[in-house]
Amino acid sequence: MTEKVAIITGSAGGLGKGIAERLTNDGFDIVLHDINQDLLNETEAEFKDKGFKVTSFVGDVSKREDQFALVKHAVDTFGRLDVFVNNAGVEAVTPLMDIDQKELSKLFSINAFGMLFGTQAAAAQFIKQGGGGKIISASSIAGHESYEMLGTYSATKHVVRSFTQTASKELAKYKINVNAYAPGVAKTKMWDRIDAEMVKQDPSLKPGDAFAKYTAEISLGRYEVPTDVANLVSFLASPDSDYITGQTILVDGGMVYR
Numbered sequence: 001m002t003e004k005v006a007i008i009t010g011s012a013g014g015l016g017k018g019i020a021e022r023l024t025n026d027g028f029d030i031v032l033h034d035i036n037q038d039l040l041n042e043t044e045a046e047f048k049d050k051g052f053k054v055t056s057f058v059g060d061v062s063k064r065e066d067q068f069a070l071v072k073h074a075v076d077t078f079g080r081l082d083v084f085v086n087n088a089g090v091e092a093v094t095p096l097m098d099i100d101q102k103e104l105s106k107l108f109s110i111n112a113f114g115m116l117f118g119t120q121a122a123a124a125q126f127i128k129q130g131g132g133g134k135i136i137s138a139s140s141i142a143g144h145e146s147y148e149m150l151g152t153y154s155a156t157k158h159v160v161r162s163f164t165q166t167a168s169k170e171l172a173k174y175k176i177n178v179n180a181y182a183p184g185v186a187k188t189k190m191w192d193r194i195d196a197e198m199v200k201q202d203p204s205l206k207p208g209d210a211f212a213k214y215t216a217e218i219s220l221g222r223y224e225v226p227t228d229v230a231n232l233v234s235f236l237a238s239p240d241s242d243y244i245t246g247q248t249i250l251v252d253g254g255m256v257y258r
């Protein structure tokens, strides 16, 4: 059987690293990718020590040419592409009245335009190969429901859900499945930063309080870990999800009900 190949953007750390680790265990050859070269090198070395078949590529998802170069690197290295995970994303914590052009440009460029460019680059390769493929993107609970202080972030994660629907409809004829995962509150560097910013904005909060407030609402009684997200992405990357497309699936321990 031909080995399958997966790209995960923003996989030097956080949820992306957890997804990459799971997909290697599922038998994929992996392309790690990040804008943070040092962390990417560390993660690649760690994966190689574990015997994983892995390569890495430094790029910025907000640059369309970088996304196409990333896919080219995967094909040059492993000969094909089967799964593209649009995982990279950034946050901002700002009261609505203070949101400015700079924040909007940054978050939309990375979270929304980046997801679209990744989808285009992956789909172009899948169409060329002719055998279909899977595109899986990071939305969020904030892609289903918008939160205070997270206005720009929430808007970009709604865009991910929107492009997922459009792409699934346009690309279905090529047997390309397009879905998204919508995590809740996972303890990664992203939430460390969100908590620190929320504390800065509200003097009644101490470090850890914002994270505690959000996680207290989770029905299953604990915060999310990368494996929780990776389990869903593994399913969406597998033939078991062949009849699912255009969906943004919540994986949040019970926070947002749709």
Ligand SMILES: NC(=O)c1ccc[n+]([C@@H]2O[C@H](COP(=O)([O-])OP(=O)(O)OC[C@H]3O[C@@H](n4cnc5c(N)ncnc54)[C@H](O)[C@@H]3O)[C@@H](O)[C@H]2O)c1
Binding pocket: 009, 010, 011, 012, 013, 014, 015, 016, 033, 034, 035, 036, 039, 059, 060, 061, 062, 087, 088, 089, 090, 110, 138, 139, 140, 141, 182, 183, 184, 185, 186, 187, 188, 189, 190, 191
């Ligand atoms: N942590 C959560 O609770 C949570 C919840 C819902 C959704 N998400 C989404 O899941 C994804 C991963 O989140 P995380 O918590 O692991 O974040 P993280 O900040 O811990 O990791 C994100 C990674 O993406 C990389 N990155 C940032 N900008 C990039 C760019 N322009 N190009 C390439 N790489 C870039 C970073 O260097 C980092 O390694 C994001 O899209 C995020 O919005 C996270």
